[in-house]
Amino acid sequence: MRRSIVWFKTDLRLHDNETLVKAIAKSDEIIPVYCFDEAQFKVTEYGFKKTGSFRAQFLLESVADLDKNLRExxxxLIILKGKPEVEIPKIVQEYKAYKVFAKREVAHEEKQTEAIVQAELFKLRCEFETLSTSTLYHAEDLPFSIKDIPDVFTNFRKKTEKDAVIRTVFQKPLRIKSPKIAEINLPTLNDLGLGKIAIDSRAVLHFKGGETEGLQRIQHYFFxxxxxxxxxxxxxxxxxADYSSKFSAWLAMGCLSPREIYFELKKYETQYEANESTYWLVFELLWRDYFRFxxxxxxxxxxxxxxxxxKGIKVNKHNIQVLQSWIAGATGVDxxxxxxxxxxxxxxxxxxxxxxxxxYLxxxxxxxxxxxxxxxxxxxIDYDVCxxxxxxxxxxxxxxxxxGNRYFNIEKQAQDYDKNEAYRNLWLNVID
Incomplete structure (x- = not known):
């Protein structure tokens, strides 16, 4: 019995998930897991939590949706909580898994975690395979190596659009063979050391986590x-809600893949129209790729x-009061x-x-x-490290x-983008 673990991270979806598809193809049974990594809920050196209540709530909804979709x-989904380098090997031993499949990371802390997990799995003679699942263009298909990617976006964009091809999406599996997996036991915000969130009636959108909601958002915004x-x-x-796509939160958590959005967009263009606006969304997805590369x-x-x-830049001595006034929306600049x-x-x-x-900061x-x-x-809610x-x-x-320095004239910006002060009035007036 060749069993493998699929370690879900910020790829909480069944559509276009190469990690999942490869694991199914190379195993008799798979065990999907999600680990609430305690490091993701700590306070950083800057005095802020790595994950606040808004994103944590979205994450919990996304994980619950993934479990529901997997059960169908x-x-x-097996929920783990703690250090991945401790919890993943435990599951490997429990299920006698020969391999762990996971999404490939690029940012420093995430890469470190990946390396520590790999070292622990090596001790158990368990293989570790990572796959790149986060970008529109696959890194291997770029017209340059990573070290030679231009440092100016326009140069990157023009050459990539001309010489690279976007791979087709991976189909959602029709059936997954797993051992019996107990009902999901999700932590609460309180368990994660976070306070409850209140829904503000002025919010542009009630972001609800999960692939199901993400796919609905595509349908809504496009069709x-x-x-x-x-x-x-x-x-x-x-x-x-609709001045922009608002796909970012689902993209950041991997509930949607950029390629999936791209091919739905192509469908829309065939059915209705292709114009500068439809292209502009691809342009924004390319920026997202660029920051990752x-x-x-x-x-x-x-x-x-x-x-x-x-570059040596001049900054003022750290002033907690000034920073707090910026955070609180109490700078006096409306x-x-x-x-x-x-x-x-x-x-x-x-x-x-x-x-x-x-x-301004x-x-x-x-x-x-x-x-x-x-x-x-x-x-x-849509934080993405890159x-x-x-x-x-x-x-x-x-x-x-x-x-170099990109200075925004705030007064002019306010005049250009909030001429009648509707936005400022909405947020600066206290609600009873």
């Missing part, structure tokens, strides 16, 4: 509302003050404050808002940009921006 195919056809014009909006290329440099450019209050109360903020509050307050990135890490740290480094002038 004759399997289920039911056809909002995708005007995405380029509306994407800088700040109020409402950059993280692979530069590793820990994305977490250093000088960034990938090794456009910044409205955005920060939205983030604090909902775990989400528009792309336009993110650029402005980041520029880096250029006006002149604080160490990594405190801002770490607060976003705690707070964002996109978050890549974007912060970019706007701090130490990342992939060829222009």
């Amino acid at each position: 195919l004759g399997s289920g 039911e509302t056809k909002s995708i056809s005007k995405y380029k014009e509306t994407r800088n909006g700040m109020i409402g 950059m993280m692979k290329k530069y590793r820990t440099k994305f977490f250093q003050l000088a960034g990938i450019q090794n 456009f910044v404050d409205a955005n920060m209050i939205e983030l604090k109360l909902t775990g989400f903020m528009s792309n336009r808002g993110r650029q402005n509050v980041t520029s 880096c250029n006006d307050l002149k604080l160490d940009w990594r405190y801002g990135a770490a607060y976003f890490e705690q707070q964002l 996109s978050n740290w890549g974007n912060w480094a970019y706007l701090a002038g130490v990342g992939n921006d060829p222009r």
Whole structure:
């Protein structure tokens, strides 16, 4: 009996999941597991939790949905809690598994965890195979090696679009053979050391975790509302569910794959229309790929003050009061404050808002940009390590921006994107 473990991480889906498909093909039985890694719920050196309540709630919903979908195919999900390097080997021994399949990581801490787990499995003579499942373009299909990827996005995009092909998606398995798996036992937010979240009625969308919800969101945004056809014009909006795709949270947790979105988009283009807006979504997915490949290329440099450019930047001495006023939305700059209050109360903020509050922290307050990135890490429902740290480094002038310092004139931005002050009024007025 060749049994293998499928270790789910940020790939919480059955569609287009090469890890799962390969494991099924190479095994008589598979045992799907998810480990709530205690390291993901600790406080970082910047004083923020690695995972806050909004994302943890989304994660719990995503894991529950994955279990439900697995059970429909004759399997289920085993929940582990603790250190993966301790818990995964225990399961391997219990089920006498010959191999563990998992998604391949690129960021520093995740790579370290992967290496420690692999070393522990080696002691048990258990193989460990990782597969790349997070990007639109597969790293092996790029027209350059990782070390030669251009440091300017436009150069990367043009050559990739011209010379690389997007692989087709892996079909969802029809049936999964597993030993009997007991009912799921999920931790609560409290078990994870987190407080309960309240749903704010002003939130742009009630993000609910899971592949089922993610697929519904694609249907809604593409086929039911056809909002995708005007995405380029509306994407800088700040109020409402459909000014942008809002796929980011499901992408970050791996409930959706970028390729799946791409091929649904192609279907939409065939059925309705292809225009600049439909292309622009692919453009944004390419940025997401780019940050992931950059993280692979530069590793820990994305977490250093000088960034990938090794650039000495002047920052003020760390001032906890100034940082807290930014977090609380109490800077006195209404456009910044409205955005920060939205983030604090909902775990989400528009792309336009993110650029402005980041520029304000880096250029006006002149604080160490990594405190801002770490607060976003705690707070964002759609936090993705590569996109978050890549974007912060970019706007701090130490990342992939060829222009260097990207200063946003906040007053002008507010005038351009919130002319009638509807957004500021929404978030700055206290609700009873």
